[in-house]
Amino acid sequence: xxxxxxxxxxxxxxxxxxxxxxxxxxxxxxxxxxxxxxxxxxxxxxxxxxxxxxxxxxxxxxxxxxxxxxxxxxxxxxxxxxxxxxxxxxxxxxxxxxxxxxxxxxxxxxxxxxxxxxxxxxxxxxxxxxxxxxxxxxxxxxxxxxxxxxxxxxxxxxxxxxxxxxxxxxxxxxxxxxxxxxxxxxxxxxxxxxxxxxxxxxxxxxxxxxxxxxxxxx
Numbered sequence: 001x002x003x004x005x006x007x008x009x010x011x012x013x014x015x016x017x018x019x020x021x022x023x024x025x026x027x028x029x030x031x032x033x034x035x036x037x038x039x040x041x042x043x044x045x046x047x048x049x050x051x052x053x054x055x056x057x058x059x060x061x062x063x064x065x066x067x068x069x070x071x072x073x074x075x076x077x078x079x080x081x082x083x084x085x086x087x088x089x090x091x092x093x094x095x096x097x098x099x100x101x102x103x104x105x106x107x108x109x110x111x112x113x114x115x116x117x118x119x120x121x122x123x124x125x126x127x128x129x130x131x132x133x134x135x136x137x138x139x140x141x142x143x144x145x146x147x148x149x150x151x152x153x154x155x156x157x158x159x160x161x162x163x164x165x166x167x168x169x170x171x172x173x174x175x176x177x178x179x180x181x182x183x184x185x186x187x188x189x190x191x192x193x194x195x196x197x198x199x200x201x202x203x204x205x206x207x208x209x210x211x212x213x214x215x216x217x218x
């Protein structure tokens with residue numbers, strides 16, 4: 001599995017990351033969602049450099065020109081609900097892509113809320129056979145939700161290429177995903193943080209992405 005950490009480059013993504021981590025900035029859900037979306041767009045742009053291309057002749061009002069265009073059939077998948085703004089950012093770049101949605105959520109399995117399991121409930125997806133699958137989920141903490149989503153999506157066919165995209169990952173989560181996916185999978189992270197606290201939240205992270213985007217859940 002190949003891991004690309006965008007925070008190792010000096011780009012505007014670091015500005016967006018600094019804002020979504022800031023507790024005062026987080027008080028405005030619209031601004032927070034917009035930056036999650038913009039990080040998705042930037043990640044999609046970087047990922048686009050790895051796609052396969054073919055030349056197409058385009059007719060302009062004054063002549064013709066050959067342009068290299070992506071030839072991959074892309075499916076952008078996300079995990080509900082936190083992944084929705086991130087997913088939208090990818091669709092702004094890959095606007096001809098199909099979409100897939102998986103409902104996978106963590107459940108604490110002990111009273112102390114220090115052990116978690118993952119439950120997958122709902123999925124809507126096209127065939128994955130021969131396509132480029134991008135699984136976009138902002139938080140890769142334990143890795144359980146991502147591994148469960150990956151396994152569920154592959155029941156709809158074997159993709160030609162798999163990319164996993166997240167805003168923040170942990171080393172532990174990357175290890176779990178690495179054991180679940182094929183060796184030629186590429187993981188794209190805007191940042192890789194130190195790890196998790198006792199309740200399995202990313203530290204320093206920025207909190208619960210779904211709640212910050214959409215409000216607290218019951």
